[in-house]
Amino acid sequence: MNTDLPITLEGWLRNSGLSRLEARMLLQQVLDINHTYIIAHGQQPLSISEQASLSRLAQRRLAGEPLAYLLGWREFYSRRFQVSSAVLIPRPETEHLVEAALAHLPEQGILWDLGTGSGVIAVTVACERPDAQVWAADISAEALAVASSNATALQANVHFGQGSWYQAQPQPALHSVDVIVSNPPYIPAHDQHLQQGDLRFEPQRALTDNHNGLSALATIIAGAAAFLRPAGWLLLEHGFDQGEAVRDMLAQHGFSQIHTLPDLAGLDRVTLGQSNLH
Numbered sequence: 286m287n288t289d290l291p292i293t294l295e296g297w298l299r300n301s302g303l304s305r306l307e308a309r310m311l312l313q314q315v316l317d318i319n320h321t322y323i324i325a326h327g328q329q330p331l332s333i334s335e336q337a338s339l340s341r342l343a344q345r346r347l348a349g350e351p352l353a354y355l356l357g358w359r360e361f362y363s364r365r366f367q368v369s370s371a372v373l374i375p376r377p378e379t380e381h382l383v384e385a386a387l388a389h390l391p392e393q394g395i396l397w398d399l400g401t402g403s404g405v406i407a408v409t410v411a412c413e414r415p416d417a418q419v420w421a422a423d424i425s426a427e428a429l430a431v432a433s434s435n436a437t438a439l440q441a442n443v444h445f446g447q448g449s450w451y452q453a454q455p456q457p458a459l460h461s462v463d464v465i466v467s468n469p470p471y472i473p474a475h476d477q478h479l480q481q482g483d484l485r486f487e488p489q490r491a492l493t494d495n496h497n498g499l500s501a502l503a504t505i506i507a508g509a510a511a512f513l514r515p516a517g518w519l520l521l522e523h524g525f526d527q528g529e530a531v532r533d534m535l536a537q538h539g540f541s542q543i544h545t546l547p548d549l550a551g552l553d554r555v556t557l558g559q560s561n562l563h
């Protein structure tokens with residue numbers, strides 16, 4: 286027997302090579318147990334196959350693979366969302382975008398989430414506001430499969446359409462949408478962060494426009510007027526240094542009430558504007 290391998294639950298937490306938090310998350314996942322169980326049964330031995338599964342996962346984690354992909358889920362807005370390497374891992378910053386979307390969505394309003402990925406924005410809005418009509422678009426069939434599985438698991442009623450931004454089908458009617466929301470790929474192609482940390486493992490087309498970081502934002506801003514109802518809102522997540530550029534583009538396209546909301550770090554993160562009153 287290889288005595289290097291941890292053999293009890295507590296031994297795994299101490300000797301996995303991972304942080305104790307991540308070691309525990311993987312342990313709970315593999316054994317399908319909760320934290321309280323671990324506290325009560327720290328001396329329980331791991332079976333050979335449990336040890337094997339756990340060391341495989343630890344190796345992948347130590348090679349940099351994000352914990353969310355190893356677990357297969359990430360919590361967002363207090364709900365558990367399935368994720369795979371076909372979708373961006375939901376970020377806590379995006380919860381601010383959801384808050385803002387909820388605040389601007391009228392009773393029985395219509396919301397369209399462009400580039401839905403795992404579906405976190407659309408599904409969260411549909412769960413929080415069952416009165417709303419929620420649409421979600423993505424170009425990736427794999428992402429839409431993840432998003433629709435999340436909608437099913439969370440009993441959210443979302444209309445999914447496949448295609449690039451406003452070309453997705455099916456789509457809401459012209460001039461009908463109260464809120465268009467998007468967390469598009471906004472990292473510039475040359476940004477070295479794309480080669481670092483979790484980002485190395487995430488889908489590149491969810492992260493970068495392969496250009497200057499503003500091209501997807503520009504496409505979304507340019508196309509919004511055709512779908513928004515008069516005085517509807519466009520809400521965009523963007524990089525901390527893109528607030529001014531996004532505000533300028535919104536102004537050029539006739540939006541009013543343009544303002545930027547900071548994230549918890551105090552950085553520009555979400556910018557919104559209202560379409561013409563007509």
Ligand code: GLN
Binds near residue numbers: 373376379405468470
């Ligand atoms: N809408 C998803 C999210 O906010 C995916 C965004 C993306 O892939 N750029 O997490």
